[in-house]
Amino acid sequence: MTSLEELAKKLNVSRATLDRVIHDRPGVKKETKELILKRINEIGYKPNSAGKALALQKKLNFGIILSSDLTPEDNTLFSLILEGMQLCIERLQNRGVNFIIRRMTTGRAEDQVKAIDEFIKMGVTGIAICPEGERKKEIPAAVQRAREKGIIVTCYFNHIEADFNYFVGSDSAKEGRVAVDLLEKFMHGAGEVALFSGFLHNTVHQTRIASAVSKIHEYDNLRIVANVSGNYTENIAYNSCLEIIRNHPDVKGIIASCGGIAGIVTALKECNQFDKVKVIFFDFTTKAEIFVMEGLVDALIGVDLIKLGYCTIKSLYELAIYGFANEIETTMPMLVKTKESL
Template identity: 25%
Template structure:
């Protein structure tokens, strides 16, 4: 196996000069640099990246905190983030918090102990004042998740407006008794969505229904349970904004098994435009987020913060979304019925 001494000998340079080229340091002429690079290629010499990282006090690693990788939205986001980070020479580690506050703080310790250079938070459950001190140890960028502060950079859509638009769409389809589901742990996003939902109902003088069974829906099985609960306890509900394509798919599937017609008896809206939403029968109306664009911007902002030696101002990037209207809410060609 070739060594740095072998490279120096073949290139006719000193070991120190070879080291400077490997670590991209100044004071090496272009001619010498080319000879050293050519010698490295001839010998098949590969620099020790671990040692190089130690000398630069950088890990070239980014941590991404998210609730659960099994959610297709976060799987899509991670794939896009990893692809973009690799362009800058960074590796990505995935940290599943399962919406546990202590687990979230434990992962943030990776930044404090210099095991990662930066952190992307795709969700968070702790109060901001618990997270803020970690900024002293390295940069954090919020992607998908956001809050009302100028103390951290954020990349997201307007979840409040998205929920408002989805609810207005249900109302325009004739729904008068509309339910809202969220994914258990209350986050800033869930509060924003609920606020948009409430605004739409208020503007049309429609009632708001509350049930703890609707606040614990995360996946397809939970969606099935939601429909069973609606049938037995709230049979008058004729529209539902789920905030998740998985939950929406569970509702659609359970409805087909239980002789509930969608959208005639119950109009359903999901969120995230997962492939599942298009494959279900009927196809599910949903909100689409520009995941790749958000991932690119997130890594661009984070890398700039990690590589700059100057204090960086915090920025907020709000991306557009799209309400994709499909068969799970289209009552224009069906005969409506009353429960």
């Protein structure tokens, strides 16, 4: 097994610098740290994780904060993420690793902050969190408190500005741009477009739609006639879609990143618009995939949510054992699903 001294020689850096990078300690410039981690990944260096875990005498404890699914029960996203987390947890438990899951039910930032502070008091090794809630300033402060105690904090799916060790998720802005390019082709290059998003404080929803707006403006023959937020329930989304169709009967395209997608589908059904309107949704929930298979939605854009959950737990473990995580595994590849691919 390659020692730190041998690895430092291969990388042409001092052992002290390498030690700081691997254990995420201060004193190394960000650019230098990123370059060293990249080269470590390229070399394929990994310490003896089983031996180190044994040396820790089963002291690895991780706190998992699972965000709330405030959308209809049959369109849940975090249940799929949890499924992936549990797959990884089962594989790590025989290495003496303990996991404590706190499932949120309110969508309030203060409840997540309470969970973080609870984990800090427990002295956990690491915390995984998908930030939610309008009072976002409280979460970065709680993350900072955890980091000051030497706790690893990984952010998954929904990203905000905070001092996280790592982010496991996708490029939401890219997803929004791809949705527009795809819709433009479905619409044969011209027509009116309506946009739907969910919670204002959901970074993923808002980033996708904001990116879509910018991309639409690059096309001369696409025009936004509505951009409605807050569509987190079927009833709200249903009423939003009905109003748009009544006010803009010539709408030819819909892009929606929200929880109430079934409401949009119901409204389009009632108005007999499916032959006329092309529809793109985000996230591979069970309900969304059924809509695609039934021909009610033209395409879905998102990531493998089960894999995202799995890699969230895996990255926490790797950060605790190695000091770095596999960047390839934590950057979720964007996927597009259509009726033919399901």
